[in-house]
Amino acid sequence: MLQTWPSLLCLSLFQLVTAVVHDESFIPDIILRVTAANYSLACQNRYSVLVNGTSPGPTLRLEEGEVTWIRVYNDMDNYNTTMHWHGLSMMVAPFSDGTPVSQWPIPPRHFFDYELRPDVGYAGTYFYHSHLGFQAVTASGPLIVEDSDDTCSYEYDDERIVYLTDLFLNTDEVIENDLAGPNVTWPGDSNDILVNGQGRLATNATGQCSLAAIDVEPGKTYRLRFIGATALSLVWLAFEGHDAMTIIEADGHYTQPLNASYLQIGSGQRFSVLLSTKPETEVEQRQFYMQLSTLERPTSLTTFAVLRYSGTTPDLTHVPSTPPLPVANTTVGWLNYQLRPLIPDSNFPTLSEVNRRVTITVHQNISSSDQLTHISWLENGYPWVETLSPTPYLVEIYEDKFDTDAAYQRAIANGGLDLDTRSFPTKKGEVLEIVWQNTGSTAGALETHPFHAHGAHYYDLGGGDGVYDSAANEAMLQNNPPVLRDTTILYPYQATATPGVPAGWRAWRLRADNAGVWMLHCHILQHMLIGMQTIFVVGDKEDVVQQSGPASAGYLTYGGSAYGNETHSPEVMHFF
Known part of the structure; x- marks a missing residue:
């Protein structure tokens, strides 16, 4: 029919x-x-x-x-x-x-x-x-x-997926209620980092619960696809006895080969690396640990998976009493200005092509009244949560209930944010710079935020301390052409900062050629639930219908x- x-x-x-x-x-x-x-x-x-x-x-x-x-x-x-x-x-x-x-x-x-x-x-x-x-x-x-x-010029014998997730013992409903209630309660940090759905709590030393095994054979090259599907955790990881990995892909784009001894993966990020296994003549030890540690949390959690060479039955039911690798520290600005596209990208817009710069300040607001504590994440002074949009904005555009022209004019007069719709309207075809500006929270704290964009990949311009300087950063890019990404990290470059004072930035550049309604947000789920989301509306109804068709x-x-x-x-x- x-x-x-x-x-x-x-x-x-x-x-x-x-x-x-x-x-x-x-x-x-x-x-x-x-x-x-x-x-x-x-x-x-x-x-x-x-x-x-x-x-x-x-x-x-x-x-x-x-x-x-x-x-x-x-x-x-x-x-x-x-x-x-x-x-x-x-x-x-x-x-x-x-x-x-x-x-x-x-x-x-x-x-x-x-x-x-x-x-x-x-x-x-x-x-x-x-x-x-x-x-x-x-x-x-x-x-x-x-x-x-x-199109991929990299050669390898086989591939493995390494899928990283958080384990929270509290249910989704409990966590959401803790964050959305009148007295906001932090639901706690991750209880474990799972690899391909497997892991064991460090406090649970015996039993049948197994660590994940990444199976390899001697003398081969593997493409390891790391996927940061964590809800909260920024994960550091490295392999015991294998300190040479080569990064070849970031967020769906091939990069020039870059050697790395460890990876640092935030929620939403993906990397492919090439890992060469030891030749059979050198494989005296057939089981090696992949050590994972959480970063930027009050208490660091360390957990493990196993790199398992063929021809052995490894021990997957115990965690090592002493971690085989040193305890990790955060590398602030990891990979900044180091990744380069595998194939030169002639579409990268120069600074002179930028039509508009939208700076989005990130601020954690903490307030108390009647013995209740309210915490929210604000972008340019306002949060965005699901309840603010009872009807999807894209539906409102198709139904002629979202006046994109009026929203754009209000946004231009207000630094890019339209307060009526809590959105960032954009004309289709504009070349934008989007600058995420970290600021000290009400309590002076700074946190790490993996920011993700829907609707388009962007050129990641890097990041740094203080306030974004477009001319200085453009000079940095002359010999370091940026890679297209969809999730990059806004780091805290200081331990604390004066409330509301700029303290670290991340900058993107993109051509707004995809008409529609697209979310840009921190990929930490807890942060999203209490406001750390923004909405970019690209084009008007005519642009959407011309691009996609009627609905x-x-x-x-x-x-x-x-x-x-x-x-x-x-x-x-x-x-x-």
């Missing part, structure tokens, strides 16, 4: 947009089922949101330039959900980004068909996760975009006809 909506010839992408009923004749390429159940992580039972019954969920593999349909079932009875494809730009398929500002959530016992087409040239390492509440702490999984041809009414209503359930098949727009 086929229903065709009035077609639109998309001037930029020359495509016909149609609405199709995805009945029993439609077979999705991938099916994901989101459930909530008691689940054992590191031998600790926790009520968790799962994908296909596990955490992490299954590894997905897509081809760049090819359309993939992924059906996500919300099999939960009491919770909405979405699925975000972390790092994919989602150009053209506007309702597939999976955020509360770009689509209505998937209601309980409904499903939604996501249309994905990774951009050519973006082959690399990604992941997917729910974008509601604290669900992403467990509802996530690896996503790999395969090269469409031989049926089924996308514009919660539980609308674009969302299927057991009683009806969804009416789905084919944007590609």
Whole structure:
């Protein structure tokens, strides 16, 4: 059964947009089922949101330039959900980004068909996760975009995924209530760092709970794909007996080879490295620890996985009494001005091309009244939380309820932020510099923030102490062309700072060519829940429709006809 909506010839992408009923004749390429159940992580039972019954969920593999349909079932009875494809730009398929500002959530016992087409040239390492509440702490999984041809000039024998997640013994509901309640309570730091869903608490020295094993053979080169799917933790890691890794990819983009003895991975970041194993003649020890430590938290947590050579049965049930590697310290500004694109990028806009600079100050506000403590994260003086947008902004644009021109004018008069919508409106085609400016909190503290952008990758201009100096930084970039990224870290360059005083920055540059509504936020889930999010609205309705096409009414209503359930098949727009 086929229903065709009035077609639109998309001037930029020359495509016909149609609405199709995805009945029993439609077979999705991938099916994901989101459930909530008691689940054992590191031998600790926790009520968790799962994908296909596990955490992490299954590894997905897509081809760049090819359309993939992924059906996500919300099999939960009491919770909405979405699925975000972390790092994919989602150009053209506007309702597939999976955020509360770009689509209505998937209601309980409904499903939604996501249309994905990774951009050519973006082959690399990604992941997917729910974008509601604290669900992403467990509802996530690896996503790999395969090269469409031989564009990768790196050779290796095999690859392994190293997927990093946090373990919190408190449930999502408890953590959300602690942060959203009238008396804000910090829910505590991670109880463990899991590798591929496995680990064991340092306090639990015996039992059947196993460390993760990364299996290798002697005399080979492996591509290790590290995925920082942690909710909170900035993770340092290195391998015992293997101090030579070569970074070849960051956030879905190949880089020139860069040697590193350790990695420092924030929430949302991904890196690929080449690791050469020892030849058989030199393998006297067949088990080596991968040591992981959390950074920038009041108490550092150290945990382990095992690099396991073939031909042995390693001990995976005990953690070493003494860590084999020294305790790690944070390298502030790690990799700044060191990563370079593998292929020269002629699209990088120079400073003279920048139309506008938007500085976003980051501030933790702490206030007390009536023996209650309220904590929120502010950007330019205001937080953004899910409840501020009862209707997704993209839906409001399609329904002509979001006046993008008026919002833009208000934003220009207010340093880039429109207070009426709490958004940062942008004209399509603008070249922007976005500067994240750390400032001392009400208590004078400074923290580390891995900032992630939806909708587009940006040129990471680096970071530093104090206040951003565009001319000085442009000189730094002359011999250090930046790499396209989607998640980079705003570091604290001082231990403390005077409340509200600038103390460290991170700068991005990008061409705003992807019309739509896109979130930019700290990827620490706890920070997001209490306000550390911003919304960039790129272009107006005409730009969105010209780029993507019209939208049926089924996308514009919660539980609308674009969302299927057991009683009806969804009416789905084919944007590609």
